Amino acid sequence: MNSTARHILDLSRRGLLRGAGGLAALAALGPAARPGVAQPLFRAFPFTLGVASGEPSPDGFVIWTRLAPEPLAPDGGMVRAALPVAWEVAEDERFARIAARGEAIARPELAHAVHVEVSGLAPGRPYFYRFRAGGEVSATGRSRTAPAPGAATDRLRFAFAGCQHYEHGLFTAWRHIAQEADLDFVFHYGDYIYEYRGRVPGQPGWGPLVRPHLGEETIALADYRLRYAQYRLDPDLQAAHAAHPFLTSYDDHEVDNNWAGAISEEDGSPRFPIAVPPETFALRKAAAFQAWYEHMPLRRAALPRGPDITAYRRLDFGTMARVHVLDTRQFRDDQPCGDGVKAPCAEVHRPDAQMLGAAQEAWLLDGLTDSPARWNILAQQVPMMRRLLASGISMDKWDAYPAARQRLLDGIRARRAANPVVLSGDVHVALAATIRARPEDPESAPVAAEFTATSITSAGDGAPMTPAGEEVLRRNPDIALFHGQRGYCVAEATAARMTVEFVALPFVTREGAPRETAARLVVEAGRPGLQRG
Structure with a gap:
């Protein structure tokens, strides 16, 4: 038989x-x-x-x-x-x-x-x-497996990446991540899929068209399942998942571009005059969260309940690091000033602004209070650093929620959390910055370092430097790095320092891109500012 x-x-x-x-x-x-x-x-x-x-x-x-x-x-x-x-x-x-x-x-x-x-x-x-x-x-x-509780390990090595628009390029970066040696985990900060309908050659749209999405924009559960299946069929992405354990989070495109809490991007603004009511958007969120859970290596605690999901959590790696995986989408307020990039309006300065929501914010501060770790890693989605742009600030980032950011920074200082490091993505360029006690005051004390990974493919090949990048560095002295090609980051933490390598690929619109080092930056334990590696 x-x-x-x-x-x-x-x-x-x-x-x-x-x-x-x-x-x-x-x-x-x-x-x-x-x-x-x-x-x-x-x-x-x-x-x-x-x-x-x-x-x-x-x-x-x-x-x-x-x-x-x-x-x-x-x-x-x-x-x-x-x-x-x-x-x-x-x-x-x-x-x-x-x-x-x-x-x-x-x-x-x-x-x-x-x-x-x-x-x-x-x-x-x-x-x-x-x-x-x-x-x-x-x-x-x-x-x-993670180190034993209380174990004093020599080092922690991990990668972080995200923003992988299937249409914009090949997942060569994931093949390189698969080949990275001795990673304890990979943090995927989000935008695992993009919800947009499939384009056809010659059709206008954002970014290059290297390989098309299947189907229309994702709305129903079957749509999201098809999109995840298409992404998961990619052999380079499969290789990375097979090589290393992942910590996955989500950003906006797993659901809908720039969604915030109960509010869809289609919010009745001049850009989207026909609004999607919150009760209707909840149906889309429920489908999106279910498909995300179905395709990620998550514990049962993350199983969604309709439009609600508990995705924030923390993991300890001996005494070397505590990783706080955050959710900066589900509990935030709607973007102020009608979203977009523009000069701040009065709504930006509301004192009760929420990015994490009260419950998650308290949970995070509690976890920082009793953390036994040498390094406290805030693994989240959108840049926390102050980032002044030529036409204002991005209403989708922490800059548009300064009261929420200030509460968090004050809480970190009050608890004397050891060596906080922020991980982020979303903006499709690599950034590194010092976050100060009062981000708008360049004379205030450094509190944390932030490392923003560029995209895996989103926005196409890119360039090491752009006019917009030069403007970002000119306007923001606390930002120490801008690099506009595709890639990912590899971090190695020891008791003395954390070194972050910014890996760049010179192209993603064709096969065979080599792995290149764009920069290395260092945070020394006890000194939250950045140093060049």
């Missing part, structure tokens, strides 16, 4: 596919049955979207896959029946020393995605994992 036949018999023994409905589901998954011949469970290889891991803890991590033999077809080519998926975690790549194994259920309600919260592993070491279903075996992924 071959493995497929044994597997189908095992399904029957376990009672996972019972009665006429289960038999019909099995029949629909394969070709017409022939007497005496075991039938395959899937029409094609089911692990087309790869594997991923994330959320490392001292005794485990999350491993992820999704059954999708026809990933761009409705329901990924799957029938709407729950199916078992076996998983294994091993100490070696050949799976000779199994550390943990089990079985999960891939459910149609969650697009047959599987999230396994593995536990019982040893701290601070790599592991390998894979999945099995219907006689098929997934690719092998590599993950890593």
Whole structure:
């Protein structure tokens, strides 16, 4: 009896596919049955979207896959029946020393995605994992547990990246990230997908058209699932997920450009005169959050409840670092002054402005108060630094919420949080800055350093320096770096310093871009200002 036949018999023994409905589901998954011949469970290889891991803890991590033999077809080519998926975690790549194994259920309600919260592993070491279903075996992924609580490790090494517009270029940067050595994790700050409808050659639009999106703008759950499947099929993105554990967050394009709290971009402003009511936008948010959860290696705590999701969380890496993953979209106020880039209006200065929301803000300050870590990393989405532009400030960034930023900076100082470092993205250029106690006062004391990763592809190839970049540096003396090509960042923290390498790719609109170092900057422990590396 071959493995497929044994597997189908095992399904029957376990009672996972019972009665006429289960038999019909099995029949629909394969070709017409022939007497005496075991039938395959899937029409094609089911692990087309790869594997991923994330959320490392001292005794485990999350491993992820999704059954999708026809990933761009409705329901990924799957029938709407729950199916078992076996998983294994091993100490070696050949799976000779199994550390943990089990079985999960891939459910149609969650697009047959599987999230396994593995536990019982040893701290601070790599592991390998894979999945099995219907006689098929997934690719092998590599993950890593966090150091033991209170462990004094020599270093922490991680990458951070985001803004990966599929149409604007190739994901070569993810291939380079896959090849980065000894990363403890990768922080994806957001814009994993872009919601815009697919363009056709010659059609005007933002950025270059290297490869088109499939479908219309994402509104319904099926739209978002198709878009994630298209992105997840990219082999370079799959390689990065298989190589390292991820900490994922979201920004705006996972839902809708520049959304804020309950407010859609289509807000009744002169740019969008037909407004989307909050109760209607909530339906879109619910679909977007569900699809995001389905395609990310997240814990069950992040499972959305309609238009609500708890995505902020913290992870400890021994005594070296505490990572506070923040959500700067769901709880913020609507952008003031009608959004855009412009001179501040009176609304910018409202004292009760919210970027994180009261609950998340208090949670963050509590986590900074009792942090045992040498470095406190605020992993979030949009630049916190003061960034004066030629025509004003961006109403979508922390600059437009100065009261919220000031409360956070005052809280960091009052709690004497050790070595705060802010990570951000969103603006499609690389930036590095010193954040001062009063960002508008260049004489006030430094409080934190911020590193902004450029985009993976968004906005196309770019250039190392632009006239806008020269203007940013001229107007903002606390910004020490501007670089406008695509890429990512790699950080290495020790007890004495954190060094951040800004990796640049000279092009993304064609294959084969090499990895280049645009800059290295250093933060010394106990000195929050930036130094050139």
